[in-house]
Amino acid sequence: MSATPPPLLEAEALGVTVAGREICRDVSVRLQPGERLVVLGANGAGKTTLLHTLAGLREARRGEVRVRDRALAQWSEAELARVRGVLPQRQPDWFSATVMETALVGRHPHLGRWAWESAEDARIATEALARLGLGHMAGRNILSLSGGERQRLAIASLLAQQPALYLLDEPLSHLDLHYQVAVLEHFSALARDGAGVVMVLHDLNLAARFADQVVLLDGRGGVVAGLAEAVLQADVLSDAFGHPLRRHVIDGHVTFLLQ
Numbered sequence: 001m002s003a004t005p006p007p008l009l010e011a012e013a014l015g016v017t018v019a020g021r022e023i024c025r026d027v028s029v030r031l032q033p034g035e036r037l038v039v040l041g042a043n044g045a046g047k048t049t050l051l052h053t054l055a056g057l058r059e060a061r062r063g064e065v066r067v068r069d070r071a072l073a074q075w076s077e078a079e080l081a082r083v084r085g086v087l088p089q090r091q092p093d094w095f096s097a098t099v100m101e102t103a104l105v106g107r108h109p110h111l112g113r114w115a116w117e118s119a120e121d122a123r124i125a126t127e128a129l130a131r132l133g134l135g136h137m138a139g140r141n142i143l144s145l146s147g148g149e150r151q152r153l154a155i156a157s158l159l160a161q162q163p164a165l166y167l168l169d170e171p172l173s174h175l176d177l178h179y180q181v182a183v184l185e186h187f188s189a190l191a192r193d194g195a196g197v198v199m200v201l202h203d204l205n206l207a208a209r210f211a212d213q214v215v216l217l218d219g220r221g222g223v224v225a226g227l228a229e230a231v232l233q234a235d236v237l238s239d240a241f242g243h244p245l246r247r248h249v250i251d252g253h254v255t256f257l258l259q
Contacts, residue, residue, distance in 0.1 A: 006069035007032055008165045008196035009084075011054060014063035018049050022221035027063070029054070029215065029225065033164070036188060036197040038207045038228070041217030042241050047200045048089055048169050050217065054198060055086045055167045067165065081109035085163035089170050089200075091154045093142050100138040102153055103129050106160030121160075128159040131186065133179070147174035155183060166190070168199045172206070184210045204245075208232050208254040216240050232256075 009031040016023040023046030031037050039047045052058045054065055056072040065072050067084060075083075085106075103125040104117050111117065117125075129135050132152040137145075145153065151174045158166065166187060172180045180203075187197045188210060201207045207214065207228070214231040216224045218240040224231050232254060234247040244259035 005033055007066070008068060009054060009198065010066045010069070011060075012063055014053065014065065015061040016046065016050055016053050017061045018046065023049050024217055024223045025221055027215065027223050027225060029213075031165075031196045031198065031213070033194045033196055034191050035212045036191050036199065036210060037213040037215065038211035039198065039200045039215045039217070040202075040204070040207055040237075040240070042219050045217040045219035045240075047217060050215070051167055051169050051198065051200055055084065056080065057086070078109060081161075081163075083163055084165040084167060085158045085161045087154060087158050087166070087168040087171055089173065091150050093150075097142050098138065099129065099134060099140045099142060099145075099153055100125060102142050103134075103138075103157045103160050106157040106162075109161060124162065125156075125160045128156040129153075131159060132156040132183075148176060148179065151175055152179060152183075159186075164194070165196045166198065168197070170200050170202070172201065172203070180206065204232070204237065204256045205254075208256070 007030050009029065011027060011029040014027040015025045029037065039050060041047050049058070053060050056065065067075065067080065104121060106128070107117055107121040107125060126135065126138070129138060132155055134149065134152055134156060142150065142153065155171060171183055175183065184206060191197050211228040213226065214228045216231050216236065224236055234245045234256065237256065238245045245256045246259055248255045248257060
């Protein structure tokens with residue numbers, strides 16, 4: 001009988017502050033391979049700050065974050081980059097580059113210090129671009145892309161990185177409905193293959209459809225965390241978002257409507 005694998009991501013009694021304001025206290029998260037966790041909360045509640053803390057991009061005020069049963073401090077930057085990938089909320093483009101060159105950035109954690117991308121790296125990047133509907137744009141300058149195209153390119157670059165753990169800050173930003181669902185379905189497929197996925201989302205109905213676990217920030221330092229079915233309740237969400245909501249089940253899917 002095979003042993004249960006260690007969690008891809010684990011946080012215990014996590015406390016996060018920013019500019020002296022408490023974002024969350026005593027948060028505990030345990031993400032196994034194959035699971036999707038969605039972070040929800042009103043604007044300014046601290047979703048990005050919490051995600052950055054889980055990713056190791058900022059220190060927690062208290063508590064500890066572990067990846068594969070090792071504290072973040074025990075990982076080298078290069079080693080961690082091969083295991084966890086982060087999609088930032090914004091994609092600043094300081095220099096001109098092609099779509100393919102940008103997608104290949106995702107392969108850098110797998111290259112030696114002076115190594116060039118191989119044919120295999122190019123194949124992986126090409127497949128990632130095709131997955132996001134950008135295969136025909138490989139030679140385009142990124143400065144000519146629309147906001148939605150640039151977001152899809154950022155996701156393609158992350159897919160080319162091939163981490164086991166994905167941390168996504170508003171991955172649906174600038175995307176139309178077709179690509180919103182396509183992106184969430186693709187990350188769900190990666191989870192079914194054993195990846196772990198953490199996403200900051202705004203759409204409660206998409207969260208209800210694509211989350212296994214939810215961390216809900218109320219903007220006052222309070223947190224409700226647990227299985228999606230338990231957290232995604234009308235009274236809990238109404239309190240966190242400051243507006244009354246109703247929960248319905250339509251065609252087998254949980255749906256929230258404004259009162």
